[in-house]
Amino acid sequence: MSAEGDAKKRLAAQAALDYVVDGAVIGVGTGSTVNFFIEALIPYRNRVRAAVSSSNASTERLQAGGIPVLDLNEVEDLGVYVDGADEATRGLHLIKGGGAALTREKIVAAAAARFVCIADESKVVARLGTFPLPIEVIPMARSYVKRQLATHGGRAVWRQGVVTDNGNHILDVHGLTIDDPPAMESELNQIVGVVTVGLFARRPADVLILGTAQGIKVLPQK
C-alpha cells in the first residue's frame, strides 16, 4: 500500500476512536488498518477495560501496547467491534479474510452490538467479488469444497503455506457473481467442510468509516 493509502487508513482508524465506549471491552479485528487503530488506541488504553481480539497477531499487538486481552467467553457484553475490510459496498456488505482471520472476525462481529468497519476509500465497490472471496475450510475437505465451489461458478485457489489461527486452510475464490451477498453467504455456508465464508452480509457492518483524500466519510450518512 502507498503512503497515501496508509494515510487514508490512519484517518479512518483515528476516527474509530470516537466509537470507543469508556470503561467497556472493545472488539478488535485484524489487518493493517486495524494496526493503525491499535496504535491510535494505545495512548488512550486506560479508557477501555480490555479488548477481545480476532487473531493471535492483533492479540500480540494489543498486549504489547498494555491493553489486556480477554477470551470472548469471558465477555457477556461487547458493545463495539472495530475491523477492516477487503471490499465494502455502500450497503455495508463486506468481503473479509485477506488476512486469514475471517472466522474469529465473524464470531466477534456477531457477538458485538455495533460493528464499525474502517477502510481507505479504495475498498468501496459497486458489487462484491473483484477481490477473491476467502473461505476457511477444514484441511481434509479442501479439494471437495473446491469442486463444489466450481458448481457455483467459482475458481478456488488454495492459499498455500497459510494455516489459520484455527489450524485450517484458506481457499480464495475467483470469478463469483455476487449479486445477492446474504443469499450467497448462506448458500456457500452449506458446503460441508466450509468453516467460514468471508462474506459479511447476513451480519453487515453498522458503520463504515472511510479515509478519503478529502478527509473522513461515514456511511450510512446521517
Ligand code: 5RP
Ligand atoms: C483480515 C481482514 C482484514 O480486515 C482485511 O484483509 C483488510 O486488511 P487491511 O486493513 O490490511 O487492508 O479481513 O482477515
